Amino acid sequence: MPSTRPTRVLIIGYVWPEPRSSAAGGHMMQIIESFLQQGWHITFSSPAGIGEHKADLATLGIDEVSIALNNSSFDTFITELAPDIVLFDRFMMEEQFGWRVEKHCPQALRVLETSDLQSLRDARQQQLKARLKLDADTDDFSSLFAPAQRETFEQMAVTDLAQREIAAIYRCDLNLMISEYEIDLLVEHFKVPRALLHWCPLMVDSVPGQFVPFDQRQHFLSIGNFRHAPNWDAVLWMKTAIWPLIRQQLPTAQLHVYGAYTPPKATALHNPAQGFHVLNWAEDALEVMSNARICMAPLRFGAGIKGKIADAMLCGTPNVTTPVGAEGMHGDLPWAGAIEQSASAIAAAAVQLYQSPDAWHQAQQHGTALLAQRYLQSTHGPALVECIEACRAGLQQHRRNNFTGAMLRHHQHKSTQYMSQWIEAKNRTV
Structure with a gap:
């Protein structure tokens, strides 16, 4: 008899979602709604403190669990939960918990919600700082707004942040990308396989027909x-x-x-x-x-x-x-x-x-x-679920096709694992 239990999703949040405070929080709630419509059971966990505008996840039937960084208590938690899908909210959570997920739930589909490419944002911020340092009174920023993607790639590629973020993208089975520009940048210049990327923009339930005049x-x-x-x-x-x-x-x-x-x-x-x-x-x-x-x-x-x-x-x-x-x-x-x-x-x-x-x-x-x-939820919600289910159905071959990701998991997770275990041991002696 096939299992009748609902699909179990674990979300590891960088922060607890605040849909009324940020677009990232709103997007997370849109993704959650797409999962709830499938009848999936969702557990949301985070090592962050509770913000003053946090969404009330419990009223949606979502379990809330606080987790700790660099602590083996997470191993027991995820082993008992045995999720089918683990969604990392931003790449830092994949860095912290990815190796633990792979070790204790190797068959769980690993999905990264990128929110946006932080290394792209940071590179542009550095460009702006340099432009203002050169001419603090400038009025025209066209040179910042229209660089070729190749130029943007070259500025990003030498940064530690980009190397960390792109490595996390490779290590995941699927990455949710909010911007088509960023998909093109990753595919054309960072050579990320398109099969690892899924366009999932902001979503709206409907388009109003009337507005304030x-x-x-x-x-x-x-x-x-x-x-x-x-x-x-x-x-x-x-x-x-x-x-x-x-x-x-x-x-x-x-x-x-x-x-x-x-x-x-x-x-x-x-x-x-x-x-x-x-x-x-x-x-x-x-x-x-x-x-x-x-x-x-x-x-x-x-x-x-x-x-x-x-x-x-x-x-x-x-x-x-x-x-x-x-x-x-x-x-x-x-x-x-x-x-x-x-x-x-x-x-x-x-x-x-x-x-x-x-x-x-x-x-x-x-x-x-x-x-x-x-931007309609009725389009992007089902497309997201369909993409996830397709990845799950062909997960073994999907991972074989991503040798770079497997190689990065082998090396990066070992170093991350040993550093995390060292921090945990150190904390016990303090």
């Missing part, structure tokens, strides 16, 4: 977790360069800046006289987005795709962003607002959209079309 909206809006470095940099750029240009043309305009975990350095930027309002965390991000006229997302570096922009489209709110902000989000379809490369061009586009009902409505329609064609 243009003439009932007011103000510009920016939103994003302040712990995410690209968001903080974007706020600084708006404060120092972009917003003054907008206020020159719209003297009574207001910008409302929302973000989880607002630090004192951000609060210090609050200046109502300049129309620059730092308003901390939004209790309902979609509500404030729906009542804003323009979403500002002037990201000078970053990776993946942007939750704030997907939310803007979901609320019918045109956005103004950069090539980094729009990367991987629209394919060949028209953009839901404007994509610009300098402070002056961003300000001009924002003012034009703010004042023109025709341009504003056209951008809104583009956003609706984007969501319908690229």
Whole structure:
């Protein structure tokens, strides 16, 4: 008789998911929902502390288990759980726990939720720092926004972070990629087999048919977790360069800046006289987005795709962003607002959209079309499950085809295992 037990999934989270604080948290909950729709039994574990905006997983029937780094208690836990699928939330969790999973549950499918390529984001941040060091007063960042992928690869490839992250990708059976740009970068330049990568973007349940009208909206809006470095940099750029240009043309305009975990350095930027309002965390991000006229997302570096922009489209709110902000989000379809490369061009586009009902409505329609064609849960949820099931069905051959991954697991897991065991032994003697 075949087993009738439901498929067991263990998720090892870098943090506990906070869908209202970050796009990464929202994406994790979308993946979880896709699994729940299959009737799979999910256990979510993490070595992190509990954040103030953590999702209530228990109400969804998900078991919550706190785990410890460098501690053999995890071995007993995973052996007893015997999961069929283990999903690592970001590559650092694969580094920490991958060797333990392979040792105690060798037949479990190992999946990595990359969230975005952190080594890509870090390389771009270093490029920005170098550009600002060369010319702190520059207005045009087109040289940062349009490098060839080969140039980006060469800057990433020499970094420790990229070597660690790409190694983790090779060691896993399947990697969930949120951006098609990143898939192309991995396949064409890092030579990662395409069979190891699955496009799994942000997902929406449906596309709204009605929005708050243009003439009932007011103000510009920016939103994003302040712990995410690209968001903080974007706020600084708006404060120092972009917003003054907008206020020159719209003297009574207001910008409302929302973000989880607002630090004192951000609060210090609050200046109502300049129309620059730092308003901390939004209790309902979609509500404030729906009542804003323009979403500002002037990201000078970053990776993946942007939750704030997907939310803007979901609320019918045109956005103004950069090539980094729009990367991987629209394919060949028209953009839901404007994509610009300098402070002056961003300000001009924002003012034009703010004042023109025709341009504003056209951008809104583009956003609706984007969501319908690229982001529906009804498309991507089943595709994710189908890909996972196909990998499980042919796992033995799938792993034989990935010799580089097997080689990296053999060497990396040994060194990681011995380091972890040394730390655990050391901790017992303290």
